[in-house]
Amino acid sequence: MEITINQEGQSKKYLILIFLLAFIITILIIWKNLPKQKQEVEIPSYWKEIRINFDILNAPSTRELKPFEKISPYTEQLGKNNPFLP
Secondary structure (H helix, E strand, C coil), rough: CCCCCCCCCEHHHHHHHHHHHHHHHHHHHHHCCCCCCCCCCCCCCCCCCCCHHHHHHHHHHHHHCCCCCCCCCCCCCCCCCCCCCC
């Protein structure tokens, strides 16, 4: 059974029509589900303004803290010996 040029052209037309119809349906579904207006975002009332209390730095307990000691550089050999050498 041979397919003639006319039948091949008709099958291409049907294929293009199906893809075009699927594309239009997809666009309509997306268009319908998009919000109509921009929604304003409200900040919940339970969120409060953040205030940092810097007075804690002047408290006596923080004055007793001592800075870390300076770490001396490593003096021994760094890394491992080559495990592949005999």
